[in-house]
Each structure stands twice: as C-alpha cells, then as structure tokens.
Amino acid sequence: MHRRTLYQKLVESHTVKRIDEDNVLLYVDLHVMNEYTSPQAFSGLQARDRPVRRPAQQLAVVSHVIPTHAESPRMIRDAASLHQAENLARNCAQSGIRLLGANDPEQGIEHIVAPELGLVRPGMVILCGDSHTTTYGALGALGFGIGTSEVEHVLATQTLVYRVARTMRIHVDGALPFGTSSKDLIVWMIGRIGAQGARGYAVEFTGSTVDAMSAEARMTLCNMTVEAGARAALIAPDETTFDYVREHAGFSAETWREASQAWRTLHTDEGAVYDAQFEFDASRLAPCVTWGTSPDQAMEIDALVPAPHDFDTAEAAESTKRALDYIGLSAHRPIVGTPVDRVFIGSCTNGRIEDLRMVAGLVAGKRVATGVRAMVVPGSGRVKRQAETEGIAQVLVDAGFEWREPGCSMCLAMNDDVLAEGERCASITNRNFEGRQGRGGRTHLMSPAMAAAAAIAGCIVDVRTMGSTQ
Known part of the structure; x- marks a missing residue:
C-alpha cells in the first residue's frame, strides 16, 4: 500500500497530467486576484486574443492600494493606484469575474475575504498572485502564491505547470501559555528554523497545540509559514475546520453530508514518510x-x-x-x-x-x-x-x-x-x-x-x- 501525506493526496487529486518526474499540470479550483499582480496577465491574454477559461472560478479583490481612512464613498486618489483599480474593474467586467471593489460591502483583504465567503474548503487547490496564499492551508486546502506569468496561465487554462514540493512535518505539542497565541508560536518557530528553514517544502502542522487552535488562529499560523520559505502550509481538516466551513459556505444538508465524508479522508496516512521533520514544545513559549x-x-x-x-x-x-x-x-x-x-x-x-x-x-x-x-x-x-x-x-x-x-x-x-x-x-x-x-x-x-x-x-x-x- 502506498502511504501518502496530505500534501501528496492534494497534488495527486488535482494532477491533470504528469509532465516529468518533478512537474505536473495542476488543476486549480479557485484563483484569487488583486489589483497589482493581475494587469500584465490580462494584457497577455488580450494580446493573444484568449478569453478567461473559467470566470466563475475567479475572485478579484481591491485591497493593497486602497486608502483606509473613513470616507463614503471610498475614493482612491493616488493616480497610479486608481489606474490599477480601474484596470482590474475593466478586466473583470469584460471577463465576467466577480470583483470586490472599493465600495463593495464584502471588500477586504483577499486572504480574509475568501474564507469568510465560504470559497475555501478542504481538498481544494487555490492560487493567488500573493505569497500569503498559504493562509488557506488552515482549512485543509492547498494554497500558494504565484507570479504574474503564472496568473496568466491560470486565467487561460485553469491549470498551472507545477513543480512538486518536498514534504515537511512540524509537530507541536503543549498548551500555549498565558499571554501567547498562534502568532507568537509561528514567529518563535521561524526564529528557530530560519527564514529559509522550510524552503522548497510543503509544511504540514500537527500536534495537540494545533488541534486546540481555532480556525482563525490556524490561519495566522499558515499565513506566516511562507516567511520560513515554505511553498505551502497545511493542517488536516477536523471538526474545527468543518464547523468553520459549515458556518460560512451555506451547504444544503445533503451536500454537506457528502462533502464532509470526503473531507474526513484528507489526512496523512499512518506510516507515510516526510522528507523533513521538526518537533516543538509550545508549553515553553513566551510572547x-x-x-x-x-x-x-x-x-x-x-x-x-x-x-x-x-x-x-x-x-x-x-x-x-x-x-x-x-x-x-x-x-x-x-x-x-x-x-x-x-x-x-x-x-x-x-x-x-x-x-x-x-x-x-x-x-x-x-x-x-x-x-x-x-x-x-x-x-x-x-x-x-x-x-x-x-x-x-x-x-x-x-x-x-x-x-x-x-x-x-x-x-x-x-x-x-x-x-x-x-x-x-x-x-x-x-x-x-x-x-x-x-x-x-x-x-x-x-x-x-x-x-x-x-x-x-x-x-x-x-x-x-x-x-x-x-
């Protein structure tokens, strides 16, 4: 029997074609965009007269350049920033892509908006032209950042040529002490393994400390794992995950039963081998x-x-x-x-x-x-x-x-x-x-x-x- 890690299961379930020993053509369930990494991608499509292949599997959010001072309606007054926002709005309108613009009531930061809209679910592959796409691993989804040329490829094909990562497990046991949180934990761990300590790896977090975290605390953990060089971060879905997704996704009872049954298989097999491992004792943590x-x-x-x-x-x-x-x-x-x-x-x-x-x-x-x-x-x-x-x-x-x-x-x-x-x-x-x-x-x-x-x-x-x- 071939024992697989959670990461390997997610990659294999989304592999359209194996290109060679190290690379696959990966199917993308959801692609999230922002105003600063997408313009060149849309320009590339237009130059080749290619449409967006699956508009319904895209979400665009204006978040990085927008002012946050109290104002209604919200206005982007910086000329260069306004140009980026208007470009995104035009490209989304032409392609039929949902856009959360400056005055949309659901506007926010892409990595907060996507989960709370119920768009992030266990077992998915989610990409975005932003490195902190690793956030989505908190809900058992494989998320990672991509470059502008890759954004264009995803828009055109809903796939990505992807080099498979090595696997790493970070196991953390112990109750978080008074005054500490998942933010302290991830900063502490990065300080120990280094800014390149997880370079080239997809990291899976396990252990009693992680099990006890809320879904939002797990998002903080996975969000910052990229700061150790990780290509992805994952936490196997459990009841905490299911409660969060059920609250935000709006499934029918029948759909929920089918989906949650499938999600319970999303875990690393007993005896599966990781390429690297770390163990930490969270009970010794200080702010x-x-x-x-x-x-x-x-x-x-x-x-x-x-x-x-x-x-x-x-x-x-x-x-x-x-x-x-x-x-x-x-x-x-x-x-x-x-x-x-x-x-x-x-x-x-x-x-x-x-x-x-x-x-x-x-x-x-x-x-x-x-x-x-x-x-x-x-x-x-x-x-x-x-x-x-x-x-x-x-x-x-x-x-x-x-x-x-x-x-x-x-x-x-x-x-x-x-x-x-x-x-x-x-x-x-x-x-x-x-x-x-x-x-x-x-x-x-x-x-x-x-x-x-x-x-x-x-x-x-x-x-x-x-x-x-x-």
Missing part, C-alpha cells in the same frame, strides 16, 4: 517580538537583543549588524521599554474578528499612550460590521485607537498608510523588511495582544504584565 529586519530575527520578550558576535557565521554576523543599525537597537539590551511611535492592528495575518476581540479585551477601560498613533484596520467589511455590532469598535475608539476601513493598509507601503522615516511601529503584520511599512520605518512584529499592550504602555512591553489577554 515574541522581532528585533531585526527579517521575521526570523525574533526573540522572546524577556530575552536580550543579540549581538553580531553571538552568531556562528560571518554572514549572520553581518546581517545582524545591518539589522541592528537599521532598527536602532543596541545589542545585549532588553527590548522591553523600547518606545513606539505607531501601533498597527490589521493585515491578512491578524485582521480577523478573533484578533480584534483579543485587542478590545486588553484595552477596554484604558487609553493609548500620549504620543502614540494607534490604528485598527479590520480585515474585511464583514469583520468591520461584526466588530461594530459586538461593540468592539466602540471599545477601541474609546481607548484612543483610529477605527479604519478594510484593506491591507500599513502592512506594506502601497497606500497612504505609511510610516515616516525613523518611526517605530508595533505591528501585527507578517514582514518587517527594511522599508516594508514606509521608507526608513522600523517594524517590530508581534501578536495582537502584544501590540495592544504596546499602544497602552507607549513602548514594547511584556503583555503578561498587563493583566487579561482574553
């Missing part, structure tokens, strides 16, 4: 924060900032020196107490309702520190409405946070939510590269609870000293 300019340059909140000579290789030492120079930290000093200018709550990593509940629970009755500008950008129109209905938005406003419209916002400097040069930001996003949030901006990645605590304290602080994190 984490990045100290440098790569997600793997991370530390537990009660540790000291490293020095270049703490590392074994000249390359690592030089990288550390450059990162510390850019971020403005001193080696062998605590990071606790480092003042922040900005706090950003949002992104496809942590812009879901569960994240906003966590922030509101911590800041209720408190005030953002003087001199700190704190922004909350819900991940979608649906998240925004739910937060307002639950009273979360009012709690945040009363605490001194700006309550914004949905979008990618300050995750990346493609809109007007940017850091000024030298500003330091406590951010719940996925990348802390040089200039990622604005030229010369300094980004510290952390969990929603840690960012909320920083907003109240006015500096990076151990959230465990702030009371409840629920």
Whole structure:
C-alpha cells in the first residue's frame, strides 16, 4: 500500500497530467486576484486574443492600494493606484469575474475575504498572485502564491505547470501559555528554523497545540509559514475546520453530508514518510517580538537583543549588524521599554474578528499612550460590521485607537498608510523588511495582544504584565 501525506493526496487529486518526474499540470479550483499582480496577465491574454477559461472560478479583490481612512464613498486618489483599480474593474467586467471593489460591502483583504465567503474548503487547490496564499492551508486546502506569468496561465487554462514540493512535518505539542497565541508560536518557530528553514517544502502542522487552535488562529499560523520559505502550509481538516466551513459556505444538508465524508479522508496516512521533520514544545513559549529586519530575527520578550558576535557565521554576523543599525537597537539590551511611535492592528495575518476581540479585551477601560498613533484596520467589511455590532469598535475608539476601513493598509507601503522615516511601529503584520511599512520605518512584529499592550504602555512591553489577554 502506498502511504501518502496530505500534501501528496492534494497534488495527486488535482494532477491533470504528469509532465516529468518533478512537474505536473495542476488543476486549480479557485484563483484569487488583486489589483497589482493581475494587469500584465490580462494584457497577455488580450494580446493573444484568449478569453478567461473559467470566470466563475475567479475572485478579484481591491485591497493593497486602497486608502483606509473613513470616507463614503471610498475614493482612491493616488493616480497610479486608481489606474490599477480601474484596470482590474475593466478586466473583470469584460471577463465576467466577480470583483470586490472599493465600495463593495464584502471588500477586504483577499486572504480574509475568501474564507469568510465560504470559497475555501478542504481538498481544494487555490492560487493567488500573493505569497500569503498559504493562509488557506488552515482549512485543509492547498494554497500558494504565484507570479504574474503564472496568473496568466491560470486565467487561460485553469491549470498551472507545477513543480512538486518536498514534504515537511512540524509537530507541536503543549498548551500555549498565558499571554501567547498562534502568532507568537509561528514567529518563535521561524526564529528557530530560519527564514529559509522550510524552503522548497510543503509544511504540514500537527500536534495537540494545533488541534486546540481555532480556525482563525490556524490561519495566522499558515499565513506566516511562507516567511520560513515554505511553498505551502497545511493542517488536516477536523471538526474545527468543518464547523468553520459549515458556518460560512451555506451547504444544503445533503451536500454537506457528502462533502464532509470526503473531507474526513484528507489526512496523512499512518506510516507515510516526510522528507523533513521538526518537533516543538509550545508549553515553553513566551510572547515574541522581532528585533531585526527579517521575521526570523525574533526573540522572546524577556530575552536580550543579540549581538553580531553571538552568531556562528560571518554572514549572520553581518546581517545582524545591518539589522541592528537599521532598527536602532543596541545589542545585549532588553527590548522591553523600547518606545513606539505607531501601533498597527490589521493585515491578512491578524485582521480577523478573533484578533480584534483579543485587542478590545486588553484595552477596554484604558487609553493609548500620549504620543502614540494607534490604528485598527479590520480585515474585511464583514469583520468591520461584526466588530461594530459586538461593540468592539466602540471599545477601541474609546481607548484612543483610529477605527479604519478594510484593506491591507500599513502592512506594506502601497497606500497612504505609511510610516515616516525613523518611526517605530508595533505591528501585527507578517514582514518587517527594511522599508516594508514606509521608507526608513522600523517594524517590530508581534501578536495582537502584544501590540495592544504596546499602544497602552507607549513602548514594547511584556503583555503578561498587563493583566487579561482574553
């Protein structure tokens, strides 16, 4: 009997044709697009006079370039950004593709919108011209990012020429300690295996820690796995998955029975062999924060900032020196107490309702520190409405946070939510590269609870000293 991993089952079930030993022609169930990686793809189709093969299996979302300040109707005033949005609208209209434009009530960040609309289901293959498409693995779907030329291929054929990845299992046991979350866990693990530790692999997460996570916490975990170089991230579907999908997908009773029966086969076979494995004990975890300019340059909140000579290789030492120079930290000093200018709550990593509940629970009755500008950008129109209905938005406003419209916002400097040069930001996003949030901006990645605590304290602080994190 051929024992297969979950990843291998998903690839084999979607293989239209094997091209050679390493490559297959892969069928795509859903293709998600945004305004900045699709224009050249549509231009390529038009130059060849080729239509979109399956418009109903596409979804387009304007999310990266859109301003998030309160305004009705929402307007994109930057000329280049408006051109991108208008191009997408025109291309979608001509091809019959559903578009969530600037003023669509369901508009938001693509990786939050697709699951909450019930479009992401176990066993699917889902592609998008964005690296954080790995998010969908939280629901047992194979999701990964593609380039513009591949976007064109998918639009034209609903398939992709795909090089099969190696397989990796990351097994995590133990209860998450007080003050920690799946964001702390993934930052902690990336710090240990490195930014290239999972390069070329499809990662499957297993273990009691993962089993205990909500579907939204799993999305955070899978979203950031690409920061370790992974080509995909997966979690086998279970009752948590089924509850989430049932709530969002709107199946009939008969369709649900058939689908859920099939989904229960989506797991790695007993005895299947992975190409690589890691094991972690989550019970030893502390809140984490990045100290440098790569997600793997991370530390537990009660540790000291490293020095270049703490590392074994000249390359690592030089990288550390450059990162510390850019971020403005001193080696062998605590990071606790480092003042922040900005706090950003949002992104496809942590812009879901569960994240906003966590922030509101911590800041209720408190005030953002003087001199700190704190922004909350819900991940979608649906998240925004739910937060307002639950009273979360009012709690945040009363605490001194700006309550914004949905979008990618300050995750990346493609809109007007940017850091000024030298500003330091406590951010719940996925990348802390040089200039990622604005030229010369300094980004510290952390969990929603840690960012909320920083907003109240006015500096990076151990959230465990702030009371409840629920």
